Amino acid sequence: MNETKNAVIESVKLTSDDHGCLSAWLFLDYGGSGQGFGGYSLYLPKSFTHHKMNGPAGHFIWRCMEVAGVTEWSKLPGKTIRVRGDRGGIEAIGHIVKDDWFCPRADFEGADHG
Template sequence: MDIEIKNALITGATITNDDHGLLTAWLHLDYGGAGQAFGGYSLYLPKSFKHHDPIGPDYTGHFIWRVMEIAGVAKWDELPGKTIRVKAGLSAVNAIGHILKDDWFNPSADFDEMKAKHTPPAA
């Protein structure tokens, strides 16, 4: 998969629980005629889910904080209209970056690192 770095305008930002009953967040991106979405990670599993972990890593807070930090906003509702950079292929946006600084957020990498720090070593 060819990854390309390009600029994107955030046209919308959604936090929802309607995708299979778990909490997710999305950025809707416009590349100037074409668009793509970033997000869809499971940020929180309700108690009814088998893998619910009330003391696990704070994926939700980390995701929201890093998205806002990358876009340079203090409120989630300020995201639309902000320009960011993306590392994306045809099927997915892998990371988002600050438009001027060399600061990138790759949720898959960050969440793997958070999970590894939270998981106790095998006995």
């Protein structure tokens, strides 16, 4: 069962370590426990058969920054957000006050990234 709770963004990471594709992570602190949000494939390099020049990277990065109320990725750590999910994973992140939620699965479902 999904629940909504507050979290502080502890750190962020843009990486190609996971399977060689670009992904972004927000590492969240619930005050005694933590969880990661992200891991979506945001860009596939030319070495991948499904490589395309455009993809979901911009949308994912933009929405994370928008929900946290920042204009720079490096300013995400320390911001408080809301989180909807459970121990199995995070479904969405939301602005701490506004009713503004980012649910990557819903946003990217059926999207043509090419």
